[in-house]
Amino acid sequence: ETGVTQTPRHLVMGMTNKKSLKCEQHLGHNAMYWYKQSAKKPLELMFVYNFKEQTENNSVPSRFSPECPNSSHLFLHLHTLQPEDSALYLCASSQGSDGGNQPQHFGDGTRLSIL
């Protein structure tokens, strides 16, 4: 148990569907992150939130829409996705948004498959 819970663990959707990924952390952290892990590619940072404010958007396509209603919850809203978006989506949290200097705690991810 890492203190970071992601749901669902697996998701299969068509390109025209709309779905959301959820992340919740029970660690009292202030910063939360979304990462994408594709097969045979390095882990890629997507978004960073610090105290509910977005501080990093790593040139992510607008079909991915993050939402952070409070410091404990982070969502990733998905619409009109492409087959290349199939990947493992990981959420992480840390005590501060200087995430490199504070260890990040990861959830187990959502395995997303786009048909």
Next chain:
Amino acid sequence: KQEVTQIPAALSVPEGENLVLNCSFTDSAIYNLQWFRQDPGKGLTSLLLIQSSQREQTSGRLNASLDKSSGRSTLYIAASQPGDSATYLCAVPYSSASKIIFGSGTRLSIRP
């Protein structure tokens, strides 16, 4: 642009051996370097974080070193065990402390 490389991509050794995993980065202007472990179907677990001013960090059987000038880090695992089998990733924050660049990882298999 920062690039992080890990060689080899995969490694298989018999139980009990000491081993070294390598990580290299192209730009030495880093805040720190972190090593993570990822088990199949799981997220990442932070193993060691070395600040840019430090040369090494130790945790149990793990020892990580950092040589900023040469752009290299190593993760030394002593007396390897089958439970050490996992993918090991190194990562460096770059351009901003919250923007982390990951290597592709080394998939380690320890044979009983």
